[in-house]
Structure formats: structure tokens, C-alpha cells
Amino acid sequence: MATGGVNADLAKERERATFDSEQLTNFLYRGPEKVRRKRYLQNLAIQDPVFKKAPLWAFLNREQQYATALKKHLHAYRRIQELGITEPVEKFYYREAAAPHENSPIGLHESMFIPTIEKQATEEQKRKWLPLCHSLKMIGTYAQTELGHGTFIRGLETTATYDPVAKEFILSTPKLTAMKYWPGNLGKTTNHCLVMAQLITKGKNHGIHMFMLQTRDMETHQPLPGIELGDIGPKFGFFDNDNGYMILKDVRIPRENMFMRYYKVLEDGTYVTPPGDRLNYLSMVLLRSAITSMIGQHLSQACIIAIRYSAVRRQTEISPGGEEAQVLDYQTQQYKLFPALATSYAMLMAGRFMYDFYLKTTAQIEKGDLGTMPQLHALSAGLKAFSTWECTAAIEVCRMSCGGHGYSHASGIPKIYVDATPGCTYEGENTVMMLQVARFLMKMYTNLQKGQELPSFVQYMTKSLDTKSCMKEEVAPKCLVMAYEHRASRLIKAAADAIQAMVMSGSSPQEAWNKNTVPLTWAALAFCHMFVVKNFFEMVEDAKMDGQTKAAFMALCKLYAVNGVITHLGEFIQDGYLNNQQVQYIQKSLLDLLAEIRPNAVALVDAFDYPDAILQSCLGRYDGQVYQALYDFAKSSPLNEKEVLDSFFDYVKPVQQELEAMNQPMARL
Ligand SMILES: CCCCC/C=C\C/C=C\C/C=C\CC/C=C/C(=O)SCCNC(=O)CCNC(=O)[C@H](O)C(C)(C)COP(=O)(O)OP(=O)(O)OC[C@H]1O[C@@H](n2cnc3c(N)ncnc32)[C@H](O)[C@@H]1OP(=O)(O)O
Numbered sequence: 001m002a003t004g005g006v007n008a009d010l011a012k013e014r015e016r017a018t019f020d021s022e023q024l025t026n027f028l029y030r031g032p033e034k035v036r037r038k039r040y041l042q043n044l045a046i047q048d049p050v051f052k053k054a055p056l057w058a059f060l061n062r063e064q065q066y067a068t069a070l071k072k073h074l075h076a077y078r079r080i081q082e083l084g085i086t087e088p089v090e091k092f093y094y095r096e097a098a099a100p101h102e103n104s105p106i107g108l109h110e111s112m113f114i115p116t117i118e119k120q121a122t123e124e125q126k127r128k129w130l131p132l133c134h135s136l137k138m139i140g141t142y143a144q145t146e147l148g149h150g151t152f153i154r155g156l157e158t159t160a161t162y163d164p165v166a167k168e169f170i171l172s173t174p175k176l177t178a179m180k181y182w183p184g185n186l187g188k189t190t191n192h193c194l195v196m197a198q199l200i201t202k203g204k205n206h207g208i209h210m211f212m213l214q215t216r217d218m219e220t221h222q223p224l225p226g227i228e229l230g231d232i233g234p235k236f237g238f239f240d241n242d243n244g245y246m247i248l249k250d251v252r253i254p255r256e257n258m259f260m261r262y263y264k265v266l267e268d269g270t271y272v273t274p275p276g277d278r279l280n281y282l283s284m285v286l287l288r289s290a291i292t293s294m295i296g297q298h299l300s301q302a303c304i305i306a307i308r309y310s311a312v313r314r315q316t317e318i319s320p321g322g323e324e325a326q327v328l329d330y331q332t333q334q335y336k337l338f339p340a341l342a343t344s345y346a347m348l349m350a351g352r353f354m355y356d357f358y359l360k361t362t363a364q365i366e367k368g369d370l371g372t373m374p375q376l377h378a379l380s381a382g383l384k385a386f387s388t389w390e391c392t393a394a395i396e397v398c399r400m401s402c403g404g405h406g407y408s409h410a411s412g413i414p415k416i417y418v419d420a421t422p423g424c425t426y427e428g429e430n431t432v433m434m435l436q437v438a439r440f441l442m443k444m445y446t447n448l449q450k451g452q453e454l455p456s457f458v459q460y461m462t463k464s465l466d467t468k469s470c471m472k473e474e475v476a477p478k479c480l481v482m483a484y485e486h487r488a489s490r491l492i493k494a495a496a497d498a499i500q501a502m503v504m505s506g507s508s509p510q511e512a513w514n515k516n517t518v519p520l521t522w523a524a525l526a527f528c529h530m531f532v533v534k535n536f537f538e539m540v541e542d543a544k545m546d547g548q549t550k551a552a553f554m555a556l557c558k559l560y561a562v563n564g565v566i567t568h569l570g571e572f573i574q575d576g577y578l579n580n581q582q583v584q585y586i587q588k589s590l591l592d593l594l595a596e597i598r599p600n601a602v603a604l605v606d607a608f609d610y611p612d613a614i615l616q617s618c619l620g621r622y623d624g625q626v627y628q629a630l631y632d633f634a635k636s637s638p639l640n641e642k643e644v645l646d647s648f649f650d651y652v653k654p655v656q657q658e659l660e661a662m663n664q665p666m667a668r669l
């Protein structure tokens with residue numbers, strides 16, 4: 001254990017902050033009452049002996065990691081029920097503190113399996129399945145991706161063929177590429193799954209539909225006949241999760257196991273047309289809508305670690321013989337870390353918007369109004385892709401900004417990175433998601449040409465492109481937002497013009513689209529970027545907090561916007577929207593903002609309010625006693641349990657002896 005109170009540099013950082021970090025914490029968690037409740041729940045979990053005694057994940061092999069994750073998450077599941085915690089966000093706080101570095105082997109049961117039953121099953125199906133799910137008799141997952149197809153859902157090869165005589169579906173993965181591959185917790189943990197399969201009835205394929213499949217016996221946990229299951233092996237991260245494979249050999253399930261709230265197959269095999277298309281993609285939309293907040297949280301943890309450590313770490317004397325500087329005082333270090341910090345706040349704000357929008361829109365869908373589905377799809381796909389790309393890149397910057405110690409699991413950042421980066425792939429590969437956004441934007445652009453009204457968040461397209469920036473020496477939020485709107489409008493128009501020109505010269509619309517997917521992704525990215533910037537400004541402006549806190553928050557918001565312009569400068573100046581003088585104002589503003597944020601950097605990460613027990617980082621400790629903690633971490637390495645390892649006698653000694661014998665003068669003769 002590290003001792004010695006709070007590191008003097010870190011203590012000074014907290015004293016010099018110009019605002020009270022607690023105010024920002026209250027804003028982030030939606031009020032002081034909610035903060036108190038969060039801390040109470042987190043403390044309950046942190047003090048629980050089952051969680052306290054669990055070994056550190058980094059020193060365990062994969063089987064031990066899996067068992068630890070299972071033990072912790074099942075204990076948390078039971079405790080959450082005993083404590084009567086029902087609010088999803090409160091469950092999240094408890095679980096996060098209970099198992100901060102263990103991905104849940106029952107995570108998909110809770111985040112996809114149960115919500116899909118709630119949203120896509122009939123009342124009768126819900127009555128049958130939900131009680132079993134809540135008591136964990138049924139533990140399920142979401143089995144969609146196959147060996148051969150993940151992105152192109154319509155190309156999935158698993159079939160569900162209806163047999164009207166037996167009133168059953170026959171589930172089959174007819175070739176190697178059809179086997180389910182990747183679904184989380186499918187390999188060993190779950191005993192049920194939702195299978196996405198091509199529905200075939202009366203000889204006709206009706207496309208992808210959802211079916212409930214029992215995969216293992218509910219007592220013995222053995223796989224059921226006709227089903228081969230297993231873990232897919234170790235991965236880049238998510239070590240403690242059994243992502244699985246599954247082969248189905250003509251497995252029969254009752255007709256009632258098709259999810260029939262929207263889509264139906266009658267007893268005689270008649271397919272009943274659904275009220276709306278793509279309704280069975282809604283489970284993916286739920287997770288996509290939640291990912292922006294989740295990834296913002298991952299990045300906020302990396303920022304806490306890197307910024308606290310940079311305040312404690314001293315390296316190189318600035319003037320000969322003088323004191324070595326805190327590395328956080330180097331402008332280059334600030335340029336790495338403060339944009340990352342601003343990005344994490346930007347994504348937390350975007351995630352807040354996104355999840356609220358999801359709840360609002362799905363409430364309308366539940367009432368049969370599907371009008372806003374395309375907007376929900378476009379925004380959730382776009383923000384999911386944009387936020388995961390931006391945040392994972394920034395997490396890696398945080399890691400490298402910690403120098404050598406950032407490479408050690410003692411820092412906590414490598415684990416954050418490997419668990420965050422698959423967010424770029426799962427729930428829709430990011431480029432593919434951006435192309436879905438582009439498809440939506442092109443539609444909106446066409447509607448605009450036809451004089452139709454546009455939804456509010458694409459109103460920016462209606463503004464004239466024939467303008468110049470209003471940017472002055474005092475870089476104003478309004479001018480920054482307008483610059484982002486201009487860039488997004490110009491890029492969608494450029495892509496549309498390029499496609500139209502190709503069509504006019506004889507290409508098919510599909511060919512023209514495919515030859516312009518790169519500019520289309522530029523346009524989609526610019527749209528998402530603009531959305532995040534605008535939303536960030538709006539949320540800061542509306543935030544109820546004292547003037548000093550708001551000023552500190554606003555500085556971050558401006559930095560996010562200014563840094564984005566500099567990073568993508570070409571796209572802002574290509575048509576002369578910003579002139580040379582204005583670019584200089586923006587560059588100066590960036591440096592001024594770094595200096596303005598500097599005294600508040602530690603308070604801005606303290607505001608995220610992560611206890612040490614959740615961070616589990618030697619570098620990110622609240623007390624800054626990083627060197628003692630690193631030494632303790634090294635001492636606890638299992639390699640240090642024995643002074644001399646057996647492998648020394650097994651491998652080093654024999655080779656030494658052989659080499660010694662070979663090099664004897666006699667042996668050389
Ligand atoms: C309760 C809180 C939850 C907390 C949990 C928080 C975070 C999660 C934590 C950790 C995560 C842990 C584990 C991760 C688990 C991962 C699970 C998975 O990965 S599941 C598998 C995910 N797979 C995908 O996402 C596949 C991606 N592919 C697709 O979505 C589609 O194939 C694609 C690319 C959209 C194309 O679909 P297709 O049917 O071919 O459509 P078209 O391109 O032809 O377009 C036709 C029209 O349909 C519209 N469309 C498409 N999708 C949707 C949708 N979802 N909603 C509404 N509309 C949609 C599309 O825009 C077209 O419309 P128009 O014709 O242009 O009008």
C-alpha cells in the first residue's frame with residue numbers, strides 16, 4: 001500500500017483550480033441527490049468482501065479471469081435484487097464498482113437478450129420467458145453474426161424453415177460460413193440465444209427474423225442435440241468473455257419461438273406482413289444509442305489517469321540547475337491531453353442527448369408511429385461510429401502521454417483501450433455505419449432540392465454556402481458552430497454533385513454511389529462532428545451551475561471546437577470560408593485555451609468522480625502516490641513469488657552447461 005498523504009503537486013493543483021469540481025460532478029450526474037446515491041451504491045459494492053477479496057485481473061490466466069468475472073457479476077446480480085435496485089443507471093453504478101475491470105459474462109443477457117424480449121416478443125412470450133430470465137434460469141445472448149457475415153445482415157446464411165405439419169421451425173447452419181461466430185457469452189455461459197435467421201415458409205424466403213433457441217440443458221448445462229457450441233479463443237481484449245461459435249444441424253423449435261410481436265407466421269405457414277420494415281434491427285439501435293456515453297466514460301477514465309499522473313510526474317529541468325517541471329506544464333503535453341479531456345466531455349454530452357432521443361423515439365415507435373425511425377437509425381449509427389473512433393484514438397494518446405509506465409497494466413490504460421476499441425466494430429462496423437449516415441443525408445439533401453421540410457438536426461443544409469465566416473479575434477461559439485455547419489453542408493453537396501455528375505454521364509446510381517463512398521464518409525463524419533460540437537455548446541449554455549464552473553466548462557467546449565477545426569483545417573478552408581487571418585485567430589485561441597485550462601486540469605478530471613477502487617490505476621490514484629504504487633504492483637507480480645524460477649533450472653542451466661562444454665578448448669579440437 002502506498003502511504004504518505006496526498007502528493008504535494010496534486011494537492012497544489014486542487015488548491016489552484018478556479019472552480020469547485022463538485023459543481024461539475026453534480027451536473028454530470030444530474031444533481032447532488034443523484035451523486036450522493038451514486039456514491040452510496042458504489043461504496044456498498046466497494047466494501048463488499050466478495051468484491052474486495054477478488055484477485056487483480058492482470059495477474060490471472062484466461063480461465064481464472066472468466067471465473068472471476070462470472071463470480072463477481074453473479075454476486076452483483078444477486079445483491080442488486082436483494083438491495084431492490086431497479087433503476088438501470090443505479091444498477092450500472094453498482095456493477096461498475098463491483099467489477100470495474102471484469103466484462104460481464106451475463107452482460108448481453110441484460111443489455112440485449114432481455115430488452116429484445118421486452119420489445120419484440122408477444123405478451124404471451126414475455127409472460128413465459130421474462131420470469132425465467134430474471135431468475136437466471138434462462139441466460140441468453142444475441143446470436144446474429146456468422147463466420148462469413150457480420151455487416152451484411154441480409155446475407156446471413158442461417159435458415160429457419162417452417163414445417164406446417166409439425167408446427168415447428170427447423171434451424172440450420174447449412175455451411176461452414178453460416179455458423180454463428182462472435183456472439184458474446186454464447187460459448188460457455190448462456191443456455192439460450194436469440195438467433196437471427198432467414199425465415200423460409202411455403203417455399204419463400206422472407207428475410208431475417210428472430211427466433212428463441214435453447215442451446216443447453218437448463219439443469220446439466222450440456223449442449224442440446226444438434227447443437228455444437230464453443231468459445232472462439234483469446235482476443236485483443238474482452239479476455240474474460242466467452243464469445244462463441246455455434247453450429248446448428250436441423251434443430252427443431254416450436255412455432256411459438258419466433259418473435260411475433262411485429263412479424264408473424266400463422267399455423268398454416270402464412271407469413272403476415274409487418275407494419276414497418278427493419279423493426280427487428282431495434283436491438284442493435286438500443287446498444288448503438290448507449291455506446292456514445294459508454295465510450296465517453298472509458299475516455300474519461302483514461303484522462304483522469306493521464307492528467308493526474310502528468311501533474312505528479314516531473315521530468316527535465318526547464319532552466320539549468322532549476323527544478324524539474326511537472327510534465328503537465330509542457331505545452332505539448334497539454335496539447336495531447338486537453339483535447340482528449342474535451343473530447344470525453346463532448347461525448348458524454350452527445351451520449352446524454354442520444355440516449356434521451358432513443359427513449360423518446362422508441363416510445364413513439366411503441367405507439368405505432370415509425371416516422372422518426374430513420375432519424376434514430378442515422379443518429380445512433382453516426383454517433384456510435386464517430387464517438388468510438390474519436391475516443392479510442394484519444395485513449396491511445398493518453399496512454400502514450402504516460403511514457404513507459406503507460407505501457408504497463410499498472411497504469412490501467414491498456415485494459416481501457418482493449419475493452420473500448422471493439423466498439424469501433426461491434427454493433428455495426430464504423431465505416432459501414434458512416435455510410436448509413438451518408439445514405440440518410442443524401443436523402444435529406446434530395447428532399448431539400450424538392451423543397452420539402454427537413455428534420456431539425458439537418459436544417460443546417462438549408463443555409464447558403466455562398467457566405468464567409470464571421471470569425472473574429474475573439475473566437476465566438478456562434479462562429480465556430482457556423483463553420484462546422486458550413487463544412488458539413490459543403491461536403492454533402494460535394495458528394496451529391498459528384499454522384500449526380502456520374503449518373504448524368506451514364507453510370508447507374510449504385511455505381512456512382514460506390515465510386516464516391518470516400519467523399520460520402522467525409523460528409524457523414526463532418527455531420528456527426530458538427531452535431532457533437534453544437535450539442536456540446538447548447539448543453540454548456542443551458543447548464544445550471546455557478547459562473548466559475550461554467551467558465552471552466554465553456555473553455556473545454558471551445559477547445560473541442562477549435563481543435564477540431566485545426567485537425568480538419570483543409571475541409572474548413574477549401575472553399576475560402578475561413579481566410580488566413582481567421583485561421584491565425586483560431587490557432588492563437590487554441591494556445592490560449594490550453595493555458596486557460598491548465599490550472600483547472602486536475603479539478604476537471606476529479607469532477608468525473610471515479611473512486612480509486614474503480615480506476616485500479618497506479619498512475620491515476622487520487623493521492624498521487626504513484627511511485628510507491630508502481631513498486632507495490634511490481635512486487636505483487638506472480639513471477640516474483642519465487643526468488644529463482646524453475647525455468648532457470650529447466651532451460652537456462654542446461655544451455656549454459658552445453659555452451660560451456662562446447663567452448664572448452666578440448667571440445668573445439
Ligand atoms: C440497456 C442499456 C445497455 C447498456 C449497454 C451499454 C453498452 C454496451 C456495452 C458493451 C458491449 C458489449 C458487447 C457488445 C455486443 C455486440 C453485439 C453485436 O455486435 S450484435 C451484431 C451487430 N451487427 C450489426 O450491427 C450489423 C451491422 N449491419 C446492419 O445494421 C445492416 O446490415 C446495414 C449495414 C444497416 C444494412 O442493412 P440492410 O438491411 O442491408 O439495409 P440497406 O442498406 O439496404 O438499407 C435499407 C433501409 O433500411 C434502413 N435501415 C437499416 N438499418 C436500420 C435500422 N437499424 N433502423 C432503421 N432503419 C434502418 C436503411 O437506412 C435503409 O433505409 P432507406 O431505404 O434508405 O430509407
Ligand SMILES: Cc1cc2nc3c(=O)[nH]c(=O)nc-3n(C[C@H](O)[C@H](O)[C@H](O)COP(=O)(O)OP(=O)(O)OC[C@H]3O[C@@H](n4cnc5c(N)ncnc54)[C@H](O)[C@@H]3O)c2cc1C
Binds near residue numbers: 141
Ligand atoms: C468484442 C466483440 C463482440 C461481439 N459481440 C457480438 C454479439 O454479441 N453478437 C453478434 O451477433 N455479433 C457480435 N460481434 C460481431 C460484430 O457485430 C461484427 O464483427 C461487426 O458487425 C462487423 O462485422 P464483420 O466482422 O462482418 O466485419 P466486415 O463487414 O467483414 O468488415 C471488414 C471490413 O470490410 C469493410 N466493409 C464491409 N462491408 C462494407 C460495405 N458495405 N461498404 C464498405 N466497407 C465495407 C468494413 O468497413 C471493414 O473495414 C462482436 C464482435 C466483437 C469484436
